Amino acid sequence: MADDPRALGDPGSESFRVDSYPFYLLNRAVSRYNVIIEAQLRAIEIDIPTWRVLMVLGEESPRSIGQLSKTAVIHLSTMMRIIERMMKAGLVERAPDAQDGRVTNVILTDLGREKLAAARKLTAPLYRQVISGFSQNEFTRLLEMLNRLHANLG
Amino acid sequence: MADDPRALGDPGSESFRVDSYPFYLLNRAVSRYNVIIEAQLRAIEIDIPTWRVLMVLGEESPRSIGQLSKTAVIHLSTMMRIIERMMKAGLVERAPDAQDGRVTNVILTDLGREKLAAARKLTAPLYRQVISGFSQNEFTRLLEMLNRLHANLG
């Protein structure tokens, strides 16, 4: 018990060390990833929020602004502005939902699909670099643990 | 090879699925964590950047603004403003470095240490909730993989 590694990551413990705090490491990795990916995406003139929305819409379009906001964990008002920007850039269109008069659906345009394809091509090499050294097993376990973290925060 | 889980996370692959993209899951977990922790920290009137800097300074103070910026992966100019805010709140002090006339050192004040202690107490329960279900082994492996991701981005 004395040398439980989980104690080192516990902010309430005396032996706390930032390096063992999962969310410090998560934040660090994400931040570094964002810096790199942002620079790459600049070549095709899209920013990170746009890239995130494109990926989500790529799986299922249309989606409502609220769904997008929840899926990407971005405040609704912020998602509004992201969609506005994407509309101006011609990547998506907005249309009121037929069933529910409150919801606004967001639809990927052809240009949006092209940009998404371009972004995928562009970011694939970085992905391969990042997971290099990860076995299939490790990779699967990583995803599983990230899902578990997310669930534990619900 | 056909069902290599790593292919599902590859933006360049046909079979790409957002749910298998590690940085999507990372971003999601971090964002959700930030939302929760931000609400908790509001009770003691500090924001997330302040909390991050306090944690880092808690391990080693003084540190230069540049070091803080690199450690926390936050732009230098942004770190400037964070330190300014923290100074106004009395959490840190600034002092020019004796050896190098360019660098500005940041020192934790007594009030800063108190706030850090309070923040730790406050966030400990969430930490325990988040890692619940993680064995010592899993926890260690998680940290190791996050470090590997970070290194692969270097």
Place this chain on the structure above:
DNA sequence: GAATTTTTGTTGCGTTTGCAAGTTTATTGG
């Protein structure tokens, strides 16, 4: 079925952020 509550989206406004351009101090190359 009318009133209340919840859900979904929208907009105004102040704060925070990041880029770019500048200043000052160290370091490096002739």
Place this chain on the structure above:
DNA sequence: CCAATAAACTTGCAAACGCAACAAAAATTC
């Protein structure tokens, strides 16, 4: 040593963000 380059901040400015207040539609309650 002097010039040129690099490193470590610093600040102005525009863009992005989040909160809060609002509007409109749907669901719930009585």
